[in-house]
Amino acid sequence: MMITEALRLQSQGSKHLHFLIDVNDEQIIYSNQSFINQFSDIKNPAALLPYIENEDLKYVMEKYLACKSGEKVEDFESRVYIDGKRHVYKIAAALLIISTGQHIVGCDAEDITDLKDYINVLNEHNKKKNSILNIVSHDLMGPIGIIQSLSGLLNDPEKKTDEQRLYQYIDLINRTSKKCIALIRNFINQEFLESSGVSVVKKKSN
Amino acid sequence: MMITEALRLQSQGSKHLHFLIDVNDEQIIYSNQSFINQFSDIKNPAALLPYIENEDLKYVMEKYLACKSGEKVEDFESRVYIDGKRHVYKIAAALLIISTGQHIVGCDAEDITDLKDYINVLNEHNKKKNSILNIVSHDLMGPIGIIQSLSGLLNDPEKKTDEQRLYQYIDLINRTSKKCIALIRNFINQEFLESSGVSVVKKKSN
Known part of the structure; x- marks a missing residue:
């Protein structure tokens, strides 16, 4: 209990964007503060697509589908436009199957624009x-x-x-x-x- | 409940090293699989010190103390030697105060050796x-x-x-x-x- 609460606090305060997508409902069921700062309180994952660089869209969709079917996705990069400013995100995503049997895709996106x-x-x-x-x-x-x-x-x-x-x-x-x-x-x-x-x-x- | 479980699963499977240090007991109360792969099931955070490059020790200790007193620590780097191999870790750490009042330092360490x-x-x-x-x-x-x-x-x-x-x-x-x-x-x-x-x-x- 203590540990899960600490992990949630850690996720909340992370500079990385964290969000969880319920695969059945295609709903974002959790997003941390950094995510909300960039994309406000988006619930529909499809609402993220217009932010993604056109050339990267197909690649991002492929990665999401691979992840939904259980493949672990690490360090893939996508360009994203927010308020006209170009960002590069390094994304890790994994399928999480919780005890209720629910399938959730967990995503961690780090802004690596300066490094790039x-x-x-x-x-x-x-x-x-x-x-x-x-x-x-x-x-x-x-x-x-x-x-x-x-x-x-x-x-x-x-x-x-x-x-x-x-x-x-x-x-x-x-x-x-x-x-x-x-x-x-x-x-x-x-x-x-x-x-x-x-x-x-x-x-x-x- | 579903969210905290998913976040814990995500942390467990992350390529980054995740660990939580209980500040009062100076005990590692949680570490994910990537951490265990590198350092086995270490419980005493001081047991990590011999792995750290000598030149970086003072800096790492300063960062840990700053973090314990509530300062958010982001993207600091430390060189670490594991089985004679040099690694560079990029570390983010934050003080997490959970509902029982307990103080926990949450750490996320990414191996950036190849990038460096x-x-x-x-x-x-x-x-x-x-x-x-x-x-x-x-x-x-x-x-x-x-x-x-x-x-x-x-x-x-x-x-x-x-x-x-x-x-x-x-x-x-x-x-x-x-x-x-x-x-x-x-x-x-x-x-x-x-x-x-x-x-x-x-x-x-x-």
């Missing part, structure tokens, strides 16, 4: 960095290849280059090397800006 | 990439700077370079440009290896 956003920033940052790396390495490869070819040509003892062309080539090598240096400088600055961007997000999330 | 590892890999990957970027950009900056200086020198109409020195410089420019190209190639290969490393981890964690 943080991981997305890290991933985006990695992706963006990869693309910068590709651009820079290829953008440098070209000009340095030109320098290599020209200097190789000038260096070839078999092919004597006339003086006018020699200085044309040297001038081209000089201008190309300047371009490379400007490119690297730009790139270092951009990198620096982006890295500081990530550390700000990290602090917010810790 | 995943975020660590992403962060490490970002850090490593930053250091590669620094090395590469500085390692390229030097040789390209040499090319620029040498070609600038040769290009200067005021300073006529004698033929022997001219071809020495051109040879040096050629060898330096080859070094740069080798450096970029190496770097692209290394990048490629590391990026594929991260996508493997990502799949495992999804």
Whole structure:
């Protein structure tokens, strides 16, 4: 008695959304304070559907049906829109068969929006960095290849280059090397800006 | 009655570790299956302390005392060692005062080891990439700077370079440009290896 009362108090005060669906009546027979704060006192589980991101609806329905038929459902994610704001919930649900024989689906939904956003920033940052790396390495490869070819040509003892062309080539090598240096400088600055961007997000999330 | 029974069944089956501590007796009066799987049927909460990472002990004790005096504790993390394996738990705890006046601390601990590892890999990957970027950009900056200086020198109409020195410089420019190209190639290969490393981890964690 003491334990069940404590568990109910714990559920009531949890930051996670807790709710119980009576499977026969398709009625929400219990919801905790966090649930009520988000969805008010909804009794019909179907009234939750309009909040769910369209793309996730089919998946959520499948999970609910699986759960009703006894499958334990853990850590599935769904995007939900409340007052125009996007949330991501991580949901665990299980079929509970109580002593009266009643079938109840118990759900625990945790708002993991901030965590998802943080991981997305890290991933985006990695992706963006990869693309910068590709651009820079290829953008440098070209000009340095030109320098290599020209200097190789000038260096070839078999092919004597006339003086006018020699200085044309040297001038081209000089201008190309300047371009490379400007490119690297730009790139270092951009990198620096982006890295500081990530550390700000990290602090917010810790 | 039906609801409290369902909530208890839900707690029993949860993947999270649930346990209730009677504050007066300092006794664990309830623990769910996931808790028992990790710590067997421990009744004395002090018996949990040896599992906790030394560095986290003081922090965990502070949180427990805060919780006992009525503060709601959410999402604090502690490292725990079970059978030599490191786990990270995210813990929520609250003081529950039941109708008999008894004070109970209710705890919910979620094993977030995989998630933490995943975020660590992403962060490490970002850090490593930053250091590669620094090395590469500085390692390229030097040789390209040499090319620029040498070609600038040769290009200067005021300073006529004698033929022997001219071809020495051109040879040096050629060898330096080859070094740069080798450096970029190496770097692209290394990048490629590391990026594929991260996508493997990502799949495992999804």
